[in-house]
Amino acid sequence: MINIMKIVTAGSAYMDIDAYAGCIAEAELLRLNGEDAYAASSAPLNESIPRSLRVLGISLKEYQQGESDEFILVDVSKEDFFDPIVKNGTVVEVIDHHPGQEKYWQEKIGDKADIEFIGASCTQIFERWQAGNRLQEMKPEIARLLAAGILDNTLNFNADVTTQRDRNAYATLKQVGHLPDDFAAQYFTECQASIEDNFEQAVSNDIKTMEEAPKLPHTFGQLTVWDARAFALDKKDLIAQILNNRNSDWALNLISISEGRSYLLSDSESGQTKLKALIGSDFNEGIAEADRLWLRKELLNLALS
Numbered sequence: 001m002i003n004i005m006k007i008v009t010a011g012s013a014y015m016d017i018d019a020y021a022g023c024i025a026e027a028e029l030l031r032l033n034g035e036d037a038y039a040a041s042s043a044p045l046n047e048s049i050p051r052s053l054r055v056l057g058i059s060l061k062e063y064q065q066g067e068s069d070e071f072i073l074v075d076v077s078k079e080d081f082f083d084p085i086v087k088n089g090t091v092v093e094v095i096d097h098h099p100g101q102e103k104y105w106q107e108k109i110g111d112k113a114d115i116e117f118i119g120a121s122c123t124q125i126f127e128r129w130q131a132g133n134r135l136q137e138m139k140p141e142i143a144r145l146l147a148a149g150i151l152d153n154t155l156n157f158n159a160d161v162t163t164q165r166d167r168n169a170y171a172t173l174k175q176v177g178h179l180p181d182d183f184a185a186q187y188f189t190e191c192q193a194s195i196e197d198n199f200e201q202a203v204s205n206d207i208k209t210m211e212e213a214p215k216l217p218h219t220f221g222q223l224t225v226w227d228a229r230a231f232a233l234d235k236k237d238l239i240a241q242i243l244n245n246r247n248s249d250w251a252l253n254l255i256s257i258s259e260g261r262s263y264l265l266s267d268s269e270s271g272q273t274k275l276k277a278l279i280g281s282d283f284n285e286g287i288a289e290a291d292r293l294w295l296r297k298e299l300l301n302l303a304l305s
């Protein structure tokens with residue numbers, strides 16, 4: 001008899017909290033439903049998974065190749081981005097909230113492709129627990145992980161991808177996990193501390209080149225923190241040093257979640273000129289305070305329109 005093991009995994013570059021929590025919670029749900037399953041990844045964890053969420057006993061396991069491994073992908077649907085462990089078996093299910101690969105997977109695995117454009121994969125996984133009537137069996141630690149994944153991927157419900165489904169999922173998870181009212185502040189404050197602990201790496205992890213959009217600075221970083229006001233002043237020289245090393249035409253979008261606004265950082269003349277032309281923000285000592293929260297991808301859409 002062949003032993004089928006289901007392995008829940010995500011992308012290869014790094015794991016954020018949406019992928020991490022989604023994989024762990026999906027594997028737990030499969031086990032409750034009587035299947036052999038575990039969550040595994042060979043990717044590094046990023047700073048969206050602070051220490052308090054790396055709880056002993058509720059985490060990823062090391063992948064061990066079995067005789068018949070089936071893979072379930074969470075938070076990723078582009079095959080090029082899959083964790084390399086997926087090569088050891090067959091993909092039986094894809095749960096993702098990034099558009100682009102819906103048709104491909106629909107043709108390949110039919111209704112086992114669950115690709116929807118909502119705020120977080122953790123919302124999709126939560127809804128599976130809800131639909132299967134398993135919420136009363138959800139450990140508070142799992143609820144806490146899923147809630148953090150939704151907060152992170154929706155930027156505390158500020159991002160344009162946020163849907164009512166994400167809000168509903170969070171509201172229920174808050175009860176299941178006995179989360180305090182200021183859980184968002186606690187979570188993002190802890191993430192901000194881990195960014196500061198490993199600052200250069202955190203900046204380098206999210207730098208994109210905007211070759212397709214000449215109206216934008218060529219090299220464009222993005223960093224998300226809870227409260228960016230003091231952070232921007234404190235870190236702007238270090239940020240300039242890191243970005244200037246890549247290209248003299250640069251900027252960084254510093255998202256301040258508690259204020260619901262962005263600060264644009266640049267000491268580059270072309271970077272400042274381009275951003276002023278695009279959104280009318282004036283730079284003062286290398287910092288422009290935007291009147292709203294911008295995602296870099298929204299600035300890209302604006303520059304291309």
Ligand SMILES: [Mn+2]
Pocket residue numbers: 018019075097119120121153
């Ligand atoms: Mn995600």
